[in-house]
Amino acid sequence: MSVLWDLVFRPSQSRTPVHVTQAGGRTMIHDQRFLQRLETVDSFVAVLFPQVAEVQMDWRAKKIKDFIDADPPKVRYISVGDICNELELSLSPRQARRLFKESAGISINEYARKRRLVLAAKQLQATDVPVKVIAADAGYQTQQGFARRFYEMFGLTPIEFRRMWQRSQDLA
Secondary structure (H helix, E strand, O other), X not given: OOOOEEEEOOOOOOOOOEEEEEEOOEEEEEEOOOEEEEOOXXXXXXXXXXXXXXXXXXXXXXXXXXXXXXXXXXXXXXXHHHHHHHOOOOOOHHHHHHHHHHHHOOOHHHHHHHHHHHHHHHHHHHOOOOHHHHHHHOOOOOHHHHHHHHXXXXXXXXXXXXXXXXXXXXHO
């Protein structure tokens, strides 16, 4: 099944050059929007959040990343010190946070939050589970908090995201 997604980057998400126009003696600076066709949630996420090549990552940071990837919701309820103990890494929580940030370019908490939101996006695409349940599974106490973070990451509310995927699936 081939699902297609037409992605229009908003100006804040645009990675295109800035354009300068003059109107009535005023200079306006703006980003150019562009359209990109994507087939899966994974390809959508890869475009929005290009990751650091894992070969550049410190082995300890990669171990932490793999731990987060294995069960993103679990990380919400466990401290960085507990993660290091479980992975048998002889790092203090502060050292682990610093090492991960230097290697991955993003904090452990931010990486885990984004992974939970990606997991939620996959659930929205593949299931008809209510948004409220998906929000709880992603570790959010309120649907509003989940929707706000989801919108910050994807530029769509969870309901808009689901509708777009369903529409594109109907067209395929």
